[in-house]
Amino acid sequence: MSNWKGLWLDPRAKLFLIVMCVLSSMIAPSLTYQLVLVLLIAVLGVLCGKWKYSVKAVCFYSVICMLTVWIMAVMTGTLRTMFVAFLGLFHKVYACGMLAGIVLSTTKVSEFLSAMNRIHAPKKFVIPFAVMLRYIPTIREDWHFIKDAMRMRDVSPSLGGFLCHPGLTVECIYVPLLMMASKAADELTIASVTRGIENPGPRTCLVQVKCGIADFAVMLAAVVFFVFELCVRGGVTG
Template sequence: MSAIRFDPRTKLVLLFMCVLCTMFAPSLTYELFLVILAAVFGLLSGQYRYTFFGLIAYCLIFLATKLSIYHLTGIWQAIFIAFFGLVNKVYPCGFMAGIMIATTKTGEFMAALYKIHMPDSFVIPFAVMMRYLPVVKEDWNSITDAMKMRDVSPSLKGTIMHPVMTAECLYVPMMMAASNTADELSIASVTRGIENPNPRTCLTKINFSVKDVLAVCFILIYFIIGLLIRRGLL
């Protein structure tokens, strides 16, 4: 099955609605089905591997949350419920954002934002941020590979066993690389004419279609259902 290309503005609306759904989620099951809806969107967008592992990861989080509620007591229950409660609120939005970033180029986002007349003060930082995230991931992979060559594990166990060495080999280089990357991306963006006041062109045709309307309607209906459940009307 070929991937369906959604309008970048549709993806932004879906992400915004996903945030609202998690804010007013009436139950944990509601958040589970929200992640399933995001997974369907990911499959339609062609992100099969990311969607599969993301959905499996949330199922494990969901089960761990249920176990914390029904099989723990006292302070441990309070600690784990608070932790998993935060994870359940953040995960659907992060899951949707990952799909959005993986399926949309920065130029498409910029063209879509200019179409809705967003100011440069928002578009330019947003474009730099979109370029920034993949580079940070590459830096992270390079640093962790270098740590393994020095027999330093970047895992949680390695952090607990050797906290000073982990901070020296992982977090300090990561902070330095992140600072340098931000400067380089800003300079590169200016060099490529990001501050040009003329209208921006894009090779990809950006317009709303039936599939975009259906996607927005589905998430809007799901949000309304959550509100009705929250008020006891369903």
């Protein structure tokens, strides 16, 4: 039985991919290029072992794309302008958020710190980002605990539950979540400092952190797609 768990990428390559994704999403000439960008990110997610996440993300985005096309074809007037403006912002952000989810779920804090130490990144950037890598999974776990506890009181965190019982939903779900989020941030910060995150000396890591063929391949693919979008956008503008 194979022990392969997915493609491993250097944290520096992942940061480069996020930057290129933001740029590619900003200059995307049309909705088609946004969809292609999401599909490319999904392929990367599958290669990194996040195939369930990638499939769900692509299916959801496909529904949003069909909804966008339908609104542009059917609606008119102010309502159409309002929905198109909102969905336009959604399309610009979705690919970046999808890639960020893959990066956060596949990057260990120790690997990230070792990679940032190699490029001599400033501590003001490294420390908050490292805490965030551990913060988001902790909040997700707390969110599941709160939902399980509130089901015993017939309180649902869904939109329907919020519309039916807004006061009870905020009191029983969102207030505890905010309190736990604040507490988790303090605890993670203290734990990071205790483990020597501010130590100026070189860090060690069990995993050898270096850019390999796979890293250069995905970075090259990101640059090629970005340049292709620039050429298409320039041709359309011209």
